[in-house]
Amino acid sequence: MTIVATIPLESINRADVSPLPPRGSSLGRLNAICPYYTMFPLDFPGRILADAHDNDWVLDPFCGRGTTLFAARLRGLGSVGIDINPVAAALASAKLASATADDVTSLCEQILGSGPEAEQPQGDFWELAYHPNTLADLAKLRRALMRMADDSTTVLLRAIVLGILHGPLRKGAPTYLSNQMPRTYASKPDSAVRFWHSRGMKPPEVDTLDAVRRRARFTLAEIPTQAPGCVRAADAAAEIPSLDRRFQWIITSPPYYGMRTYSPDQWLRSWFLGSDPLATYRVPGHLQHRGLERFAEGLADVWRAAAARCVEGARLVVRFGALPSVGNDPMKLLMRSLELANAGWTVYSIVTAGEPSEWSRQATQFSTPGGYVEEIDCYARLDA
Ligand SMILES: C[S@@+](CC[C@H](N)C(=O)[O-])C[C@H]1O[C@@H](n2cnc3c(N)ncnc32)[C@H](O)[C@@H]1O
Numbered sequence: 001m002t003i004v005a006t007i008p009l010e011s012i013n014r015a016d017v018s019p020l021p022p023r024g025s026s027l028g029r030l031n032a033i034c035p036y037y038t039m040f041p042l043d044f045p046g047r048i049l050a051d052a053h054d055n056d057w058v059l060d061p062f063c064g065r066g067t068t069l070f071a072a073r074l075r076g077l078g079s080v081g082i083d084i085n086p087v088a089a090a091l092a093s094a095k096l097a098s099a100t101a102d103d104v105t106s107l108c109e110q111i112l113g114s115g116p117e118a119e120q121p122q123g124d125f126w127e128l129a130y131h132p133n134t135l136a137d138l139a140k141l142r143r144a145l146m147r148m149a150d151d152s153t154t155v156l157l158r159a160i161v162l163g164i165l166h167g168p169l170r171k172g173a174p175t176y177l178s179n180q181m182p183r184t185y186a187s188k189p190d191s192a193v194r195f196w197h198s199r200g201m202k203p204p205e206v207d208t209l210d211a212v213r214r215r216a217r218f219t220l221a222e223i224p225t226q227a228p229g230c231v232r233a234a235d236a237a238a239e240i241p242s243l244d245r246r247f248q249w250i251i252t253s254p255p256y257y258g259m260r261t262y263s264p265d266q267w268l269r270s271w272f273l274g275s276d277p278l279a280t281y282r283v284p285g286h287l288q289h290r291g292l293e294r295f296a297e298g299l300a301d302v303w304r305a306a307a308a309r310c311v312e313g314a315r316l317v318v319r320f321g322a323l324p325s326v327g328n329d330p331m332k333l334l335m336r337s338l339e340l341a342n343a344g345w346t347v348y349s350i351v352t353a354g355e356p357s358e359w360s361r362q363a364t365q366f367s368t369p370g371g372y373v374e375e376i377d378c379y380a381r382l383d384a
Contacts, residue, residue, distance in 0.1 A: 315382075320378065346383050
């Protein structure tokens with residue numbers, strides 16, 4: 001494995017060629033439909049795709065909430081996303097969907113107004129997390145959305161509810177359906193109950209339909225022109241061989257070494273999608289963190305499968321990092337994975353993502369007293 005050249009970050013990520021809407025523009029709101037713990041900033045894939053040609057296709061094999069797919073859509077390009085976590089896949093699917101706020105609200109109204117009550121989860125957590133009326137609405141929406149075919153309106157209603165399922169209490173009309181909670185990840189049930197008890201916090205009474213309507217109007221005020229694509233909830237290495245097209249771009253960010261909580265942190269959103277109302281602390285197929293070599297081999301399988309679906313000259317761009325607590329070098333680990341893949345990827349640049357000065361950097365989400373995770377951006381090309 002050779003690094004052909006190392007060039008500074010500024011010469012690759014040029015803001016002046018980004019096809020992205022200006023920050024704050026309503027066109028970018030769909031991308032923020034729901035947070036996801038380790039999303040990367042839209043500018044990252046956006047600036048890279050400024051160099052794409054009109055009929056190029058983009059693959060993100062670890063797509064998370066679908067930031068790469070949204071950047072591809074803004075650029076008018078087709079894209080495919082894969083993620084093992086159903087929450088990520090549900091959010092990423094919304095990045096490719098198109099429906100009006102009225103369509104989404106009507107669907108919500110129709111579901112809430114029809115059929116018998118749905119079975120609700122029981123226990124302290126649920127009693128303190130949601131007002132009884134809100135929990136009844138959520139259970140109904142959950143049951144209906146689990147049974148419905150995935151058209152654009154359904155996909156967007158599902159993602160909107162995931163986005164307002166939990167978050168901080170606000171003054172005025174509530175944005176979120178839950179008692180006080182972070183919006184990025186769901187608290188563990190026992191610690192959430194202790195927190196609410198100790199502060200005497202009661203769940204707010206929220207008009208679910210009104211909360212969905214307000215959120216849909218905001219998020220879908222302006223959406224980008226539709227672009228082709230799909231999302232699969234699957235293991236990337238196993239799924240890529242079944243894709244029936246060739247790609248010019250792979251832009252992705254695999255799980256950071258040492259980061260194991262993508263699924264447990266999303267346990268409440270997983271429940272809404274149909275899983276048991278319990279925190280899931282191990283997702284079968286999630287890239288394992290049982291030693292560096294095993295991890296590198298898992299990544300190598302993805303790079304090899306992806307190379308077989310790419311055209312010659314395709315670009316692979318990887319943002320990768322490691323938590324400070326595991327103390328390893330993300331560059332060495334990524335290079336090892338490309339070496340093990342032995343699939344024709346030639347690295348032409350590796351740059352550090354620098355100091356965590358920008359609010360939007362993924363690393364800032366791992367902030368610990370021990371410092372920030374180290375992140376690198378690796379650029380490679382597929383040679384014959
Ligand atoms: C760093 S996050 C990607 C975040 C994404 N760039 C975004 O902006 O939202 C890594 C993702 O890899 C997914 N993942 C882990 N193991 C996987 C596997 N074997 N196949 C596909 N996805 C996997 C995790 O569920 C997680 O969503």
